[in-house]
Amino acid sequence: MADSDAHPADLPECPSAQSGGLLHPELRAWMVLLAATGAVEQRLRAVVKERLDVSHDEFLVLCLLAEQPETGLRMTRIAELLGRPKTRLTYQIACLQHAGLVSRRSVCGDKRGIEVTLTEKARRLLAEASGGLADTVKEALAQFMGADQREAMCGLVPDLVEEPEGR
Template sequence: MTESLDSERMACWRAYIEASQRLFTQLEDDLRADGGLSFADYHVLVLLSEAPGQRLRMGELAARLVFSPSRLTYQISTMQRRGLVARQSCPGDRRGSEAVLTAAGLLALREAAPGHLASVRRHLMDDLDDVEVATLTRVFDRLGRRLRADRDASSTHRDT
């Protein structure tokens, strides 16, 4: 049987879960109200806008979003119907496909970005001092690296 968390760690866990859910919900509500985008829409648009040629292979995009292939297919399909992205065959590998940012998608991102930044500042960053920002960055960078390594190791183990 797994050992229980002590009271300090349980309080930390519950505070994290509740605050992170409230923060995510608030940020998504603000994005939807300001520009009709979901948080997933916004994240896809950001990743594509930063990619060379404003395009990414579907597998790479799914990995960066931490989406299953089917969830990404659904996400891209809904964004494609709204004209925010296109799906095209990979130039060097016709078997694969890429998500490509459209002019309408770039415009939607540019219009949503200032409001989203204001929301992130208002609901998170303005409440943190420099030491807290550095601590959270260190904690979540380390956690993200470990979780990615664990996932990579488990997928490698499943493939053998």
């Protein structure tokens, strides 16, 4: 069986999570964070598609907008926060708008500025899916990280699940 087919709990701990190498602790921590983020994104892709019927990148846009209770965000700000090209974001916003999940409007006093906001439909879908998506994140982190990394991550994710049995 190829490594990519193995269950995450069957895989060895991330090499960057082990100390004693050449990297300073800050760089080692950064590598662990990147690897953990990759593991979470991989698990979330399928769950997001199944529950919300959007791509992972579109989901990230929805998450940014969900943190704006009544207002939206300018498209340039979304692009900055996600580190995405504005042309790619324009396509994603168009897909989300077509699905009835966001609305766009011109920014008052700025002809070129476009503000994007969540629709009530998107707010309802996110509220319904949020708990299951949070569980997916916690499970992915728990399966990827060793005990020390899990302890450190609990500062950010207090409900992180315990290490899977057999690891």
